[in-house]
Amino acid sequence: MxxxxxxxxxxxxxxxxxxxxxxxxxxxxxxxxxxxxxxxxxxxxxxxxxxxxxxxxxxxxxxxxxxxxxxxxxxxxxxxxxxxxxxxxxxxxxxxxxxxxxxxxxxxxxxxxxxxxxxxxxxxxxxxxxxxxxxxxxxxxxxxxxxxxxxxxxxxxxxxxxxxxxxxALDPATHHPVMRDPAYEATLSLLANRLPDREARIEEFFLRPAASLPGQSFLLGGSGWHDKPMPANVRAIGHVPTAAHNVLNVSARAVLNVARDSMAEVGFSPATRVFEAAGAGACLITDFWNGIELFLEAGSEILVARDGQDVVEHLRTLTAERARSIGEAARARILAGHTxxxxxxxxxxxxxxxxxxxxxxxxxx
The missing domain is CATH 3.40.50.2000 (Glycogen Phosphorylase B;)
Structure with missing residues (x-):
């Protein structure tokens, strides 16, 4: 064709x-x-x-x-x-x-x-x-x-x-495990442009947890955040080119996915970030949306949060070993059925x- x-x-x-x-x-x-x-x-x-x-x-x-x-x-x-x-x-x-x-x-x-x-x-x-x-x-x-x-x-x-x-889906040639980089280390990282129909959800699922965990580090990549008030432990780094997505995903303890309002409401709409992070073997935390189980299993392949407090609880109990296990399981699942x-x-x-x-x-x- x-x-x-x-x-x-x-x-x-x-x-x-x-x-x-x-x-x-x-x-x-x-x-x-x-x-x-x-x-x-x-x-x-x-x-x-x-x-x-x-x-x-x-x-x-x-x-x-x-x-x-x-x-x-x-x-x-x-x-x-x-x-x-x-x-x-x-x-x-x-x-x-x-x-x-x-x-x-x-x-x-x-x-x-x-x-x-x-x-x-x-x-x-x-x-x-x-x-x-x-x-x-x-x-x-x-x-x-x-x-x-x-x-x-x-x-x-x-x-x-x-x-x-x-x-x-995942392109394994583009998104895959790489060596960590201290420049991108964080307890939780999020890659998302600032958009009107997602900003309130990012406040709830990312900025509120950051304020609740002042001793932890949070990394925010994406365009448009330069004038957004944030807790002191959030580092906004601006646009992240595709070539840096792998290292950003593997360098944090966990990676957050936040759906846009409409996609969360309808469900069955996994963002590209989900597959990118899973392909790199990152431990994913996602806000809840219907249909998650079609792609990844909650608890063993992805962590699901219904509000910011759920994110806080996940981060308080997430060990490096469990994060690694979840990331490896997610990568195996995506490679098997979602390329x-x-x-x-x-x-x-x-x-x-x-x-x-x-x-x-x-x-x-």
Whole structure:
């Protein structure tokens, strides 16, 4: 298959949490022999903050974030078998969505890849003029990187022909155990950009525990925290490039995952950070969300907290030996059932099915 993807960025994780997902999933598809072209805008300083070089398994097209630049790249879908518009490109999202429906060859499969389905569905409920309302009946397929049955049912209710979750996963070549670094040592570390729909949960699950444990050290990575008041034992280090994620994950006693509000409410939405940390063999503490057991077993492969006090109790009783045991068990579980190579097998099957449906309906445009 030849696959054309319009997304936020594959080259930069700067203000772009989806980068790891794109790299892992599309790289796995390329290893299975599929051609990948990724179109990304020059926006939000991402091109000035690249953390990987253009990979040899994909053609990357960087375009100007202007109406003219968008029109130009939409015309480059060419002979692609699959044309994908990702959510959250950040600029000209509606124009890109409309554009994939009228550009490319008539028989191409048109796909919307939603990397924040709970938030997108909330927008659809609140805004009858949302571009997806008109686009969904014409799209062949909606893919999401989380959400499970609740998201699938919701998208069907809005008129999607089909909706299939392709969950986040681990790329073992990228995220794996490394040597610890004293510069990243902490009792608890968290890697998360400052976002309005997650900040209150981070206050509860990270900053409140830090204030309750003044003798312990806390490390916060991610953009946007420079002016946030924090306890004295919290060290905010700003944006952490992908190449440093492994050492950050292995150098702390435990690593915290905090879901965004909408993802926690819907559940079945493990963040990329979960798989990155597990792949490095880190001991994970996560806020509670439905569906955790589909990926990791609470108590033996991950620690679950329903509030900040639970985080405090986990940290008070977590020995280095138990943390190591939990991290090793998590890594084994993820390697056995949740790698991007395994996700690519599912995605390949789903896309082949969509192509077959297209062929059986030659009159569709």
């Amino acid at each position: 030849q696959i054309a993807v319009y997304g936020s960025s594959l080259l930069s994780s700067y203000w772009n949490g989806a980068a790891t997902y794109y790299r892992g999933l599309l790289g796995a598809m390329a290893r299975r022999g599929h051609g990948i072209v990724f179109f990304e805008p020059d926006a939000f300083g991402r091109q000035q903050n690249r953390d990987i070089a253009p990979p040899d398994w994909a053609k990357i097209v960087v375009y100007e974030a202007t109406p003219e630049g968008v029109r130009d790249v939409l015309g480059q879908a060419g002979d692609a078998d699959i044309i994908v518009k990702c959510s959250g490109v950040g600029v000209f999202d509606d124009e890109l969505l409309d554009g994939i429906l009228v550009n490319g060859r008539a028989g191409a499969v048109r796909v919307f890849l939603d990397v924040d389905a709970p938030a997108t569905l909330a927008e659809l409920r609140q805004n009858e003029a949302h571009a997806l309302h008109a686009a969904l009946p014409a799209l062949d397929l909606v893919l999401t990187y989380g959400g499970g049955d609740p998201v699938m049912r919701a998208y069907a209710g809005f008129g999607a022909r089909a909706c299939v979750p392709i969950y986040n 991007y190579d395994q996700r690519a097998v599912l995605l390949e099957t789903v896309l082949a099915g969509a192509i077959a449906v297209r062929r059986d309906q030659p009159g569709r445009t």
